[in-house]
Amino acid sequence: MSVALEATWIPRRYRVAAVRPELPDTVSLELDPESGESPAFEPGQFNMLYAFGLGEAAISLSGDPADRARLVHTVRAVGPVSRALAGLAVGASVGVRGPFGRGWPTATARGHDLIVVAGGLGLAPLRPVLLRVLADRACYGRVVVLVGMRTPREILYRAALDDWAGRADLEVEVTVDRGDADWRGHVGVVTSLIAQLALDPRNAVAFVCGPELMMRHGAAGLIGAGLESEQIFVSMERNMKCAIGLCGHCQFGPAFVCKDGPVLRFDRVGRALAIREW
């Protein structure tokens, strides 16, 4: 087996260096390689995290792409593997394969206005985009971050969002589906915020990530604001197993989400997103 194939198929051991509780069912794991440094990754790529004895799950990279010393993955406990991963303690061992897939085209966005639309845990794969953009802020035009969450108590990365909202060079708007007595922000779906932006559609690129229904509505809102499908990118989620386009579990129309995505241009997937699967 070649070295490249080994890196693809055989998990490397990482150690949990820190566990950051984000929400009652969601944590961010900071992982250090047991030897060497982590491979470089692009915002929007994912790793296969292996909970030893249970199995693997595809989890987006949510840390700083400039940090080669430490990986960050935000994990929501929804199934047996993700529950085991979210329950790992500092010092525990975890297997990592990756990074895999095509990420957000941050190079395409350079020189343009960037509209980031995130829903729920969809903010996690977009966090590395924002960290990269902020590290090189002068290379981008207007940067707008629209975030939709379920309730004020379920706002992911709240401290980071508060920091970003305080910056003069970022426009950050957070909305929740249901407010509470203390919430003074937006109430409603994140896609409603798009119409409130005075966009220059000729000069904009949009990155959208969240539940598929939200992405479909988000893309429709962006198109309604004058963007073309070719200016909109979405991050797809499917059941990924091999992560290298061999097993077919993640096939979505003509694309393998693991290999051709997870980030895909909307003109490639827009029609398929409207097809009823159940």
Add this chain to the structure above:
Amino acid sequence: MRVEELGDAVAGCTRPVEFVTGEYLLRVGAPADECFLIEQGRVALEAHAPARPAQVLATLGAGDLVGLSWMLPPYRWACDARAVRPVRAIAIDARRVRERCDADPRIGYHLLQAVLRAAIDRLQALRLQHLDVYRGADP
């Protein structure tokens, strides 16, 4: 939405208005004589029930029309609308606009299309909100 999109029906029937935080633009059950197109600020649409704090159904911002019930009888507002940030808006005299639409169905139809588009957008947003898509369906 821009005021021009409402067409000839509203020409000469508008005036600039401002609301401070906490001020009500609409009150449920009150006569729907004047609606508002937000230019800047934020407005919460609220429903209230006895012995409970008011529930925010949605917030509206720049380009949103506050008040949709003015086109149809009984011409009464269906919910409260309160400024949650200072608001600058264009007030539209709904009575005069209705009279003008009755007199000229062509401009009335144009206006109806614009208002219906706003209503459909609001309905779609509420449907999505109701689906609770962030619960267990995230990447």
